[in-house]
Amino acid sequence: MTIDIKKCTLEDSRKLLEISYETFYETFKDQNSPENMNTYLERAFNLKQLEKELSNHFSQFFFVYFHNEVAGYLKVNTNDAQSEEMGDESLEIERIYIKSKFQKHGLGKYLLNKAIEIAMERDKKKIWLGVWEKNENAIAFYQKMGFVQTGAHSFYMGDEEQIDFIMTKTLI
Numbered sequence: 001m002t003i004d005i006k007k008c009t010l011e012d013s014r015k016l017l018e019i020s021y022e023t024f025y026e027t028f029k030d031q032n033s034p035e036n037m038n039t040y041l042e043r044a045f046n047l048k049q050l051e052k053e054l055s056n057h058f059s060q061f062f063f064v065y066f067h068n069e070v071a072g073y074l075k076v077n078t079n080d081a082q083s084e085e086m087g088d089e090s091l092e093i094e095r096i097y098i099k100s101k102f103q104k105h106g107l108g109k110y111l112l113n114k115a116i117e118i119a120m121e122r123d124k125k126k127i128w129l130g131v132w133e134k135n136e137n138a139i140a141f142y143q144k145m146g147f148v149q150t151g152a153h154s155f156y157m158g159d160e161e162q163i164d165f166i167m168t169k170t171l172i
Contacts, residue, residue: 002068003107005114008061013051016061019073020045023097028157031134036158056081062114064098064107072098074111076118084153084166086128091119093129112145119171127171130155130164142167 058081075095082092151166
């Protein structure tokens with residue numbers, strides 16, 4: 001099994017746009033209206049927005065490759081790039097997505113471990129993320145990986161307010 005991780009650059013913006021759109025749609029299309037999905041996808045995953053995120057010094061994106069094919073990606077944030085005020089001792093996993101055809105190969109765990117490695121290199125004390133309260137598979141995965149629910153915040157899918165659980169893992 002060949003798994004590789006590559007840091008994304010601005011030159012990867014179109015490939016990042018494609019996988020961001022595809023994986024978000026695959027993950028949430030069955031639980032949300034087409035109108036709300038389209039509104040969110042157009043706002044969050046357009047070339048200008050992703051280039052802005054890729055240019056942020058406090059954010060990093062990584063592709064995970066499975067047998068030389070892009071299978072998923074990871075986005076981590078520190079400092080002011082975090083989507084919530086969590087302080088300088090925290091690293092946020094803002095996005096971690098695997099294409100459906102590559103799930104159940106340990107790639108999510110691989111990306112999560114990459115995020116933990118980055119946090120440890122930067123002397124962070126905590127790693128955290130937001131996960132939709134209805135995404136039971138993801139919640140179970142994060143709990144298995146040592147995350148606990150420490151709060152919640154609103155997430156807007158189009159005009160619908162949804163609740164994301166904030167889950168945190170303390171690093172040693």
